[in-house]
Amino acid sequence: MAEYSHPFLKFPMNEKELEELAQNERDYLLLHGGSLRLRESKSNDEVRFAPFFLFPSLFPERGFRRALLVQTAMNKLMMGVAYDRQFLTHCLKNTIEVDDFTAGLFKIYTAVMDEGLTQPITLGLLRVDYFACDLSDTIYQVEANVIASGWSGMSVVSTDMHRYGLTEMGHLDKLDQIPVNTSLSGIAEGMIHAWDKYNVEGAAILFVVEERTINICDQRFHEFQIYKQRPGIKVLRRTHGELVTKATLTSDRRLMVDGYEIALVYYRMGYSPDHYPTDKEWSVRLLIERSKAIKSPSIQLHLSGTKKVQQELSRPGALERFLNEEEVKLCRSVFTGLYSLDMNEEGDAAVKMAIANPERFVLKPQREGGGNNVYGLEIAKTLSAIKNSPERTGYILMDLIEPHVQPNYLLRAGQGKPQLVQAVGELGIFGYILSDANQTYCNECCGFTLRSKPSTVLEGGVIGGSGAMDSPFLVSSDEHIRTASDLGEK
Numbered sequence: 099m100a101e102y103s104h105p106f107l108k109f110p111m112n113e114k115e116l117e118e119l120a121q122n123e124r125d126y127l128l129l130h131g132g133s134l135r136l137r138e139s140k141s142n143d144e145v146r147f148a149p150f151f152l153f154p155s156l157f158p159e160r161g162f163r164r165a166l167l168v169q170t171a172m173n174k175l176m177m178g179v180a181y182d183r184q185f186l187t188h189c190l191k192n193t194i195e196v197d198d199f200t201a202g203l204f205k206i207y208t209a210v211m212d213e214g215l216t217q218p219i220t221l222g223l224l225r226v227d228y229f230a231c232d233l234s235d236t237i238y239q240v241e242a243n244v245i246a247s248g249w250s251g252m253s254v255v256s257t258d259m260h261r262y263g264l265t266e267m268g269h270l271d272k273l274d275q276i277p278v279n280t281s282l283s284g285i286a287e288g289m290i291h292a293w294d295k296y297n298v299e300g301a302a303i304l305f306v307v308e309e310r311t312i313n314i315c316d317q318r319f320h321e322f323q324i325y326k327q328r329p330g331i332k333v334l335r336r337t338h339g340e341l342v343t344k345a346t347l348t349s350d351r352r353l354m355v356d357g358y359e360i361a362l363v364y365y366r367m368g369y370s371p372d373h374y375p376t377d378k379e380w381s382v383r384l385l386i387e388r389s390k391a392i393k394s395p396s397i398q399l400h401l402s403g404t405k406k407v408q409q410e411l412s413r414p415g416a417l418e419r420f421l422n423e424e425e426v427k428l429c430r431s432v433f434t435g436l437y438s439l440d441m442n443e444e445g446d447a448a449v450k451m452a453i454a455n456p457e458r459f460v461l462k463p464q465r466e467g468g469g470n471n472v473y474g475l476e477i478a479k480t481l482s483a484i485k486n487s488p489e490r491t492g493y494i495l496m497d498l499i500e501p502h503v504q505p506n507y508l509l510r511a512g513q514g515k516p517q518l519v520q521a522v523g524e525l526g527i528f529g530y531i532l533s534d535a536n537q538t539y540c541n542e543c544c545g546f547t548l549r550s551k552p553s554t555v556l557e558g559g560v561i562g563g564s565g566a567m568d569s570p571f572l573v574s575s576d577e578h579i580r581t582a583s584d585l586g587e588k
């Protein structure tokens with residue numbers, strides 16, 4: 099695991115300087131909406147600043163550029179899979195035998211495909227996540243998110259805050275090393291493209307949301323941004339539960355909610371089994387999928403974002419089905435080892451390999467939202483228990499990526515002083531694509547987010563509690579000083 103010191107900061111920092119910076123940046127976040135609602139309070143009247151790292155974290159410039167370059171190919175790839183029934187069915191045939199949630203989604207998919215898609219076009223709003231293990235141009239894809247890809251709003255606040263922090267400290271010459279972030283305007287632009295394509299005056303964009311989310315700023319920023327770019331577009335926020343009674347289809351399959359025709363349905367939930375507590379929520383998802391509204395994601399794109407599909411795409415020859423030679427090269431350059439656990443010789447070998455060296459892998463079920471993966475000795479335990487059962491086909495196996503670590507200060511609301519930790523960062527690149535089975539109307543890379551966590555923590559979602567907002571500080575490999583570990587070092 100590579101460890102890096104900062105090219106121009108010394109850790110630990112002078113207490114007084116640190117306190118002043120923490121106060122400045124915390125105020126910046128509070129005054130610019132870099133905040134979360136309080137999980138423990140039912141009140142929606144207050145927010146507090148989201149956990150954040152005081153300094154932007156080093157990220158290899160060449161790796162960053164590679165991630166940007168790959169994005170439009172990734173957008174195209176995920177959309178290509180979405181519209182390839184044979185491939186999707188082949189990928190998921192074993193998974194749906196053992197994973198009820200994926201089976202539920204697949205049932206809707208089969209229903210809409212069998213009757214013919216009412217709306218041929220899908221809007222993909224993607225965030226592809228990566229780790230960098232050193233400061234070279236090699237990066238590894240963790241996963242591609244196609245549903246409820248968050249942080250395009252908050253990451254803009256985070257980049258601006260880090261720029262402000264460096265300015266306050268007098269590091270004006272370093273500002274250009276934090277790249278300009280257009281993720282929020284880009285994602286909103288993608289939604290407006292879809293609205294334009296639907297082309298019905300007065301139609302609305304529907305955000306399907308959880309009963310209560312603590313990540314309210316990120317979601318609201320998207321609504322405000324749509325209003326800013328196109329004040330004429332109405333945005334509605336409704337929960338799945340509300341849509342059970344409010345969503346209807348006209349005889350020509352227009353989706354109606356509270357008197358508005360819906361041009362675009364944007365899911366900020368819907369990726370987890372507990373978002374479908376009863377058959378009614380499943381029925382409402384089916385109703386939406388059968389409608390003329392453009393969906394982000396449609397059921398077919400949702401399925402193309404499953405971990406099983408990611409694993410199948412890593413097989414030799416799979417990418418060639420969807421991409422040209424140049425795009426194949428780009429996508430393949432960010433893949434790491436992925437292994438099927440299907441009930442065959444290949445799956446048996448993967449099980450054996452994982453049980454023998456569990457610390458080298460991550461075991462992943464078909465779930466989204468963090469906190470579901472299995473690591474280390476638990477992998478051996480889990481696989482030993484299910485190795486002879488088809489249950490194992492509900493998982494995929496992936497090489498463990500060991501991202502580079504570096505010191506940084508983490509501050510959480512209510513915790514007083516910033517805490518010096520060794521941190522690892524996960525880069526997310528945003529992109530949007532609007533297309534149908536035959537034609538792509540737009541395909542763009544539109545920004546980034548960096549979320550970091552202490553290196554001792556296995557998973558680092560900000561909402562999950564262990565991760566924090568960060569921003570990339572782009573460096574080339576000769577700009578850093580490599581040390582064994584400079585935590586606490588002078």
Ligand SMILES: Nc1ncnc2c1ncn2[C@@H]1O[C@H](COP(=O)(O)OP(=O)(O)O)[C@@H](O)[C@H]1O
Nearest residue numbers: 241460465466467468496497498499556557558
């Ligand atoms: N191959 C891997 N190596 C190291 N850590 C990983 C790997 N895959 C996932 N993780 C960690 O687990 C987290 C969740 O995994 P991910 O595949 O992104 O699933 P989810 O859909 O739950 O976000 C990631 O954000 C990352 O911190």
Ligand SMILES: [Mg+2]
Nearest residue numbers: 227241467468
């Ligand atoms: Mg993830």
